[in-house]
Amino acid sequence: MTTKWTAHEVPDQRGRVAVVTGANTGLGFETAKVLAERGATVVLAVRDVTRGERAAQRMAGDVTVQQLDLTSLASVRAAAAALREAHPRIDLLVNNAGVMYTPRQTTSDGFERQFGTNHLGHFALTGLLLDRLLPVPGSRVVTVSSVGHRIRAAIHFEDLQWERSYSRVGAYGQSKLANLLFTYELQHRLTAHGAATVAVAAHPGVSNTELVRNSPAALRVAVERVAPLLTQPAAAGALPTLRAATDPAVLGGQYYGPGGRGEVRGYPRLVTSSPQSHDLATRQRLWAVSEDLTGVTFPL
Template sequence: MTSTTAATRWTEDDVPDQDGRVAVVTGANSGLGWETARVLAAHGACVVLAVRDLDKGRQAMAAITDQVPGAQLGLQRLDLASLESVRAAAAELRDAHPRIDLLINNAGVMYTPRQKTQDGFDLQFGVNHLGHFALTGLLLEAMLPLPDSRVVTVSSLGHRIRADIHFDDPQWDRTYNRVAAYGQAKLANLMFTYELQRRLASHGTGTGTGTGTTIAAAAHPGGAATELMRNLPGPIRATAGLLVPLFTQTAAMGALPTLRAATDPAVTGGQYYGPTGMGGVRGYPRVVASSEKSHDRAVQQRLWTLSEQLTKVTFPV
């Protein structure tokens, strides 16, 4: 694979050949996940669409095949709001795919009204973080022996907005604010990535690039116009007609940071990719900075311990 670090406009054409690689993309039936799956399939990967709704998943597969004839695609039911479903999906994925080169933790919910998962977690924290934490832990053993395997978790600019890890009430049982709950979940995505990378490096697998190592990286799409926008707070939604063209980009553009984190051979563990434009809402992908709070190691480790306790999933690193 050829390095593309010098590219000022990294596009899907810069994705290296993915022939022989297996990628699992959560939430791949629409939006960012669908675009990510499409591009990976177009470059030769066998892509498993891990989705909650199998009918929508089949429609997504058909749409990809229309654009990528001969695409190697698979379908896996996965409901991140249910740890039972996550465990079942992980077991089925391990049986069907002895090797998994890429795990793209893309699925998510945003600014939802107060809801709980099947296990009693706040919906945003449960789906965006805990479900992906559990899935990664259950699949990681299938990834560790493989050259250049990667876990890429999709965060958001929202990790900076009213974001903190509320250890005293992580499930928002006492009070609920949809924006702050989303901020907590997206901050957790980054903290999970950074702590996972540190554990991979200590394990001896995450210390290099393209040399048989497993690494963890993160990405954010900027202001991608996707179905997540449907739960925007009222005042923002009321002006969306004016704001969307100025502060959003297409799902195809929004997927580029994820694709770069997943495939660029120059990526190193613990990097965070996002759009290059002003405010990080639009543009081509490059390494970007996350909030100072996201790098607090003590909080990362405390979150990891809490996540293990809540999901009852431990990692092989």
């Protein structure tokens, strides 16, 4: 596989339909921008339509905007219905949107905000769109995780919504671990189904984006001071996602991230995730709980 993989390696995307969540800024914007430049029909699935339209104006190619609020299952269902009506086939779903280190808040459905947005919203969206991907050769579901899946991370089945006590870092770690457990279990089910679709995960390392905007002020200041030294630009942070989404050599169930020390920055390559992200019992239990909480079952 290419060791210095850049956006120039993204193959021709003409004829492909790509849906990218959280694509009005940061990693999602950079991912969608490259896909559109390579000829894909790109849908920016965003909470703020006005910001989405501004982002679309900064991209070349066939780019449209779909309102999607991952903190609301009603919004997820409405967005999925609109996308299904507009696109009989979808080649690529990039589950990119996310929140990080937010204060204790709940979604409109009562879920802890980080778990509800980063995992449950994307779980529901994928399940509602999957039948548009299943018949399409080469179709992919790419879910963006984080190095945070290793930091104070566990799936707290006894208190998934952090109602007893709350840790910003722990809740974020749970949500990012859930992204990987979801990807691996989805790939297992796709394989059993004999599907043409594959599920892949990626992480951006430490990228200079708006993701820390909900973090405590001291952390935001610290990030701003060290950003030039320890982080990489959003365009570089998007490369693992782009590789997972477009590299013909990618296989289902793989995980891509920066190749530098500590996976903080660098060219994208195949990386490994924590042992608990591969735990079969946890994967299966989380899937069942996620179906229960969202009311969404997958056509597998």
